[in-house]
Amino acid sequence: MNALQAAADSFHLAADGQGMDLDAAQLSVLPALARAAEAARSPEPAPQNTSVYLWGPPGRGKTWLLDTLFDSVDIPDKRRLHFHDFFRELHALVFAGYGTPGYRQESAFTAALDRMLGTVRLLCFDEFHVTDPADAAFITRLLRTVLDRGIVLVATSNYAPQELLPDEMFHHLFEPGIALITGHLQVRELNGEVDYRTVPGLRHGSGFAAGHHVRSGHAHLLAEAGLVPPRPQETVRLAPGTRTLRALRAGGGQLWFDFEDLCHAQSATSDYLALVQDHRHWVISGVPDVDGATAYGWQRFGNVVDVLYDAGCRLDVIGLADYAGVFPGTAHPTDLARLCSRFGMLQQLPAAAGQP
Helix, strand or coil: CCHHHHHHHHHHHHHHHCCCCCCHHHHHHHHHHHHHHHHHHCCCCCCCCCCEEEECCCCCCHHHHHHHHHHHCCCCCEEEEEHHHHHHHHHHHHCCCCCCCCCCHHHHHHHHHHHHHCCCCEEEEECCCCCCHHHHHHHHHHHHHHHHCCCEEEEEECCCHHHCCCCCCCHHHHHHHHHHHHHHCEEEECCCCCCHHHCCCCCCCCHHHHCEEECCCCHHHHHHCCCCCCCHHHCEEECCCCCCEEECEEECCEEEEEHHHHHCCCCCHHHHHHHCCCCCEEEEEEECCCCCCCHHHHHHHHHHHHHHHHHCCEEEEEECCCCCCCCCCCCCHHHHHHHHHHHCCCEEECCCCCCC
């Protein structure tokens, strides 16, 4: 058995161990992933076109394939990160010395990458995306550094490379990065027919999928979800960053917010990333109907859903009674589709007709 076949077989073994059958779309991308795994195990710099950019609609198994590849490559020098976490760490390192004598952003960026990458042979990114023009140059330099060092990069995304940084006004800023992806990575689309997050029996379990969408605050529905409303004396002020947020409860691993206090406040993704370290169960109550919040409120709510899903935290949502399977907001359609898929993993209370 050659190395490529052995690498591909590791995906079949992992699927068998979880009682899964790989579908045709997933099978079609295994050769590219197996090639990346083989290159990561080699002590030599990775040849061109061994890294992988795997993109497609949500719920098709991209993250499972990424995690399976990461687990199967038995080397110490590897990192697996969500893109949010990587850039939070990178920005913190780059700007740590801002304002000190001799500070130069260019050299600070190089030093930060050196510190983060070290001797890494395999770098895995989940949810690769570029939506902020300010990050375009950073991400392009990151890609160029990874390729120059011969690091194997495996990235998943909901965006085709040409759709990254979709704002027409700024898209040209990331065209050099897109050229690096399309010219030096194996670009593979994973576009199976099934969104596995919506399949009964597969979507409910632990972590994020253990949560509920409770459409009203009726006591019997909260009890069915295992939720006990916070008492007034449990209200606390939290300062995960430069902002102070009001929480209705923060104890026992549970963090309970009212939608108004979290999503209509000046909260940011960096706040959510800091809070998930100590709070693995989040509850957001008072969520309005689809037309009952500002665009910024829905954007922050979507960011919370993203962060909690990626961190494997349970989320219970109370409200949003008129939700009909379409995620509210004004974000890019690709982002809304991803959030809709993730939100659909929550157990519905009361259950829809025909739902167990």
